[in-house]
Amino acid sequence: MTVYLDNAATSWPKPPGMMESMAEFNGRTGASPGRSGHRLSIEAGRTVEEARALTAELINARDSLRIAFTKNATEALNIVLLGLLKPGDHVITSDLEHNSVMRPLRLLESRGIEVSIAPCSAKGELDPEAVGPLIKKNTRLIVLAHASNVTGGILPVAEIGKLARERDVLFCVDAAQTAGAVPIDVEEMCIDFLAFSGHKSLYGPQGTGGLFVREGLEHELDFIMAGGTGSRSEEELHPDFMPDRFEAGTPNAIGIAGLGAGLRFLRDTGVSIIREKESRLIGALIEGLDEIEGVILYGPPAGAERVPVISCNVKGMGPSEVSQSLDEEFGVMTRPGLHCAPAAHRTIGTLPEGTLRLSPGYFNTMEDIWHALDALESIALTAWRRG
Amino acid sequence: MIGPHEYMVAIFKSVSHAMKAERILKERCVPFKLIPVPKHISSDCGVCIRFAADARPDVETALIGEVDIALIRPLV
Numbered sequence: 001m002t003v004y005l006d007n008a009a010t011s012w013p014k015p016p017g018m019m020e021s022m023a024e025f026n027g028r029t030g031a032s033p034g035r036s037g038h039r040l041s042i043e044a045g046r047t048v049e050e051a052r053a054l055t056a057e058l059i060n061a062r063d064s065l066r067i068a069f070t071k072n073a074t075e076a077l078n079i080v081l082l083g084l085l086k087p088g089d090h091v092i093t094s095d096l097e098h099n100s101v102m103r104p105l106r107l108l109e110s111r112g113i114e115v116s117i118a119p120c121s122a123k124g125e126l127d128p129e130a131v132g133p134l135i136k137k138n139t140r141l142i143v144l145a146h147a148s149n150v151t152g153g154i155l156p157v158a159e160i161g162k163l164a165r166e167r168d169v170l171f172c173v174d175a176a177q178t179a180g181a182v183p184i185d186v187e188e189m190c191i192d193f194l195a196f197s198g199h200k201s202l203y204g205p206q207g208t209g210g211l212f213v214r215e216g217l218e219h220e221l222d223f224i225m226a227g228g229t230g231s232r233s234e235e236e237l238h239p240d241f242m243p244d245r246f247e248a249g250t251p252n253a254i255g256i257a258g259l260g261a262g263l264r265f266l267r268d269t270g271v272s273i274i275r276e277k278e279s280r281l282i283g284a285l286i287e288g289l290d291e292i293e294g295v296i297l298y299g300p301p302a303g304a305e306r307v308p309v310i311s312c313n314v315k316g317m318g319p320s321e322v323s324q325s326l327d328e329e330f331g332v333m334t335r336p337g338l339h340c341a342p343a344a345h346r347t348i349g350t351l352p353e354g355t356l357r358l359s360p361g362y363f364n365t366m367e368d369i370w371h372a373l374d375a376l377e378s379i380a381l382t383a384w385r386r387g
Numbered sequence: 388m389i390g391p392h393e394y395m396v397a398i399f400k401s402v403s404h405a406m407k408a409e410r411i412l413k414e415r416c417v418p419f420k421l422i423p424v425p426k427h428i429s430s431d432c433g434v435c436i437r438f439a440a441d442a443r444p445d446v447e448t449a450l451i452g453e454v455d456i457a458l459i460r461p462l463v
């Protein structure tokens with residue numbers, strides 16, 4: 001028996017139809033969208049527009065053209081952070097962020113941008129009240145993960161979005177862990193920029209992601225890449241409009257064809273149905289882990305709002321060793337270490353070794369969870385015997 | 388069969404815009420055809436929407452607030 005519990009890195013397996021959709025695109029359409037007027041190029045363009053429209057619907061963006069596709073959430077976050085912030089600007093983030101936020105911000109810091117980090121509790125909870133006092137005259141942006149990929153905790157984006165809007169600060173949300181898994185409404189949550197992965201809970205292939213940009217704000221972002229877009233070819237100035245401004249070069253149309261199939265699966269199944277099932281799986285997993293002698297759990301308490309991600313450790317054994325044993329002896333695939341988010345581990349007190357992260361997905365079953373729990377129980381016993 | 392003089396075209400900023408326009412017009416059942424942008428109109432690579440001149444109000448009504456039209460003009 002093998003059990004994949006690493007959906008927070010990328011979801012697997014993908015839904016029925018995803019691979020077929022990519023194969024069909026490759027076999028029948030294949031052309032570059034937006035580059036020529038022939039029928040195959042038009043068909044490729046339709047494929048991309050359909051995926052844009054489905055994404056827009058999912059996050060309640062009124063206009064599909066506000067979505068630019070990128071290769072992942074990291075690229076989308078870089079477009080916002082490197083494109084927006086100028087020397088003298090101030091930016092606020094949390095101490096739970098992934099390196100796709102932290103590293104661009106540290107780079108910007110070396111270029112004269114001021115960075116403030118709102119502290120979270122040791123359980124990875126952010127009090128929205130802690131953010132307001134950090135806002136200064138030159139604060140340009142608040143950038144925040146919607147959910148932590150280490151603790152699974154959901155951060156109060158709606159409250160902070162409202163605060164940012166009131167204080168005339170832009171608000172960027174890293175929805176890598178939540179897009180498709182948790183309802184998102186860019187209007188209600190006052191989100192100006194939303195970066196998402198296509199390959200996690202949108203069920204697309206790796207190499208897909210994107211960025212929502214609120215109307216008018218594309219002009220605030222210097223593009224970080226210029227090039228061919230198929231539009232305004234006579235001009236040597238890069239386009240200033242969405243989505244072309246952030247889509248230089250031939251897009252990953254075959255990947256977007258797969259993403260479209262993932263989004264159709266999501267629409268037809270429903271975010272709430274998926275969330276319900278994933279909550280049941282993670283609930284059972286946490287409950288079971290809590291009962292195993294020698295397992296330490298991190299993150300928000302059971303029952304708190306979360307995505308299906310849990311971090312833990314086994315007393316007396318490093319997370320890498322536990323993960324390796326889970327894989328080799330029990331066929332359970334997990335991720336040990338820092339999960340590209342050292343800041344989050346500093347916050348929850350798990351540096352330098354990090355944690356063992358288990359992240360079930362929609363296609364896991366209760367049997368998978370029980371199998372993983374049996375395996376961990378046996379490993380914890382081994383660790384205890386070793387002393 | 389209507390002659391080329393009775394056709395109009397709507398040109399868009401980019402193919403992404405044209406593809407959205409196509410989706411909206413299909414949803415609203417407005418008759419049109421997607422064609423390559425004629426060379427005498429623009430040197431741009433890409434596609435535009437061709438429709439009968441008397442359908443112009445329908446096209447404009449369908450697309451208003453949905454997608455910016457860069458230019459509407461007769462086909463020839």
Ligand SMILES: Cc1ncc(COP(=O)(O)O)c(C=O)c1O
Binds near residue numbers: 074209
């Ligand atoms: C919270 C968070 N932000 C950003 C990312 C980066 O996403 P991507 O791999 O799509 O660039 C991830 C996942 O890897 C993540 O979990």
